[in-house]
Amino acid sequence: MHRFGVVLTAFALVAEALPAQAPSDFTAIRLAPILAGVSSARLEADVRTLVGFGTRHTLSDTVSETRGIGAARRWIHARFDSLAAACGGCLEVLDVSEVYEGLARVPGPTNVVSVIAIQRGATDPDRFVLLSGDIDSRVSDIMNARDSSPGANDNASGVSAVLEAARVLSPHRFRGSIVYAALAGEENGLLGGQTLARMATELGWRLTGAINNDMIGNVEGIDGVSDTVTVRVFSEGTSPVESDSARRARRATGGEVDGASRQLARYIKATADRHLPDLDVWLIYRLDRYGRGGHHRPFADLGFPAVRLMEAHENYTRQHQDIRVEGGVAYGDVIEGIDFNYARKITTLDAAVLASLSWAPGAPQAVRLRGAVQPAATLSWQPPPDSASVAGYRVYWRRTDSATWDHWEDIGMATSHRFDGLVVDNWFFGVASVSPDGFSSPVTTAWSN
Ligand SMILES: [Zn+2]
Structure with missing residues (x-):
């Protein structure tokens, strides 16, 4: 009893020490039904259906109702339609298509059709965050469009995460808009992502994050490690489209590990640390795996913050392989290679991040940092377009060699802050x-926008 009393006293002291201007934090309450809602059984059912189309190769049959890429994309479209019906039409479902030809992996004219569903935000509908997975699959020969190509982990797991996130989030109303995307043509050249990223640019979307799921179900690594608690988040350090002047400023003041994609990755890690005790985010400081691609890249290419979520330990005997047994090893991307409870954890993280970003206001803009040869640093910024949704600003600081934002303070509605005693160089x-309910935007630094 006595020890219990001590704990209570300590808790009361901590509570009293909170800054007076802190917005209320209802994030755990608002996220609770979302965190509890993701179903491993639903993920498994969707992966089974996608695997059941035999092959989803980009050059496969488009006419059959039971086999090939056409049947698969029509089924995804119908799934989004039924989710839209269940939420009173809250999702706009559309095919986003483009004919590609003359490529090494797409020689003849091929209609590459992605399927997306848009959930419009209530107060900032022009701000978007996108969650994606890939419809298509492949075997050993990238041009083989006939043989069985289950693509269970690569990447039916990612598409199933997108469908499940849409099911869990569509009953809720958010401030910003969400795009759920099943992208086509990944294996044959990141084609569907290129089409959608270009469309986002042409439509003037304020796309604040593209979060790609690519292989989220394998837990037995080729490296001999079995890991059900870690997810990798790949992000590049700087924007590939930064201007020469931004590059010169970055050279002078640092920030090569602080681009907008990296801030999105840190946001995902912070969300997991706060709300998902059973999942650890492993930040990988790379655009993607060594010499390999994924569908977040076309968005990053155009300057949108973009990351890839992926299992921590890959198994190459289960990727891009003809189904066979060779030297006693079973090859093939079959459903038995997926741990659906692990996929559920990553899908839960997807949903929690989408909800948090979309309930949050937009991030501060035009952030400036001053403080050379002074004993204090001063940060100033402009409010986001939906400033009416801002209940306060949270300033962050960290050592230059730290991977995460280790220190923060809620400072109320001011649009500048002086960090007394912190020398800007260090x-x-x-x-x-x-937001008033405690949802935070990603962090904007003086050099990440
Ligand atoms: Zn692949």
């Missing part, structure tokens, strides 16, 4: 917007 600084 720290990185950033700021986020916080």
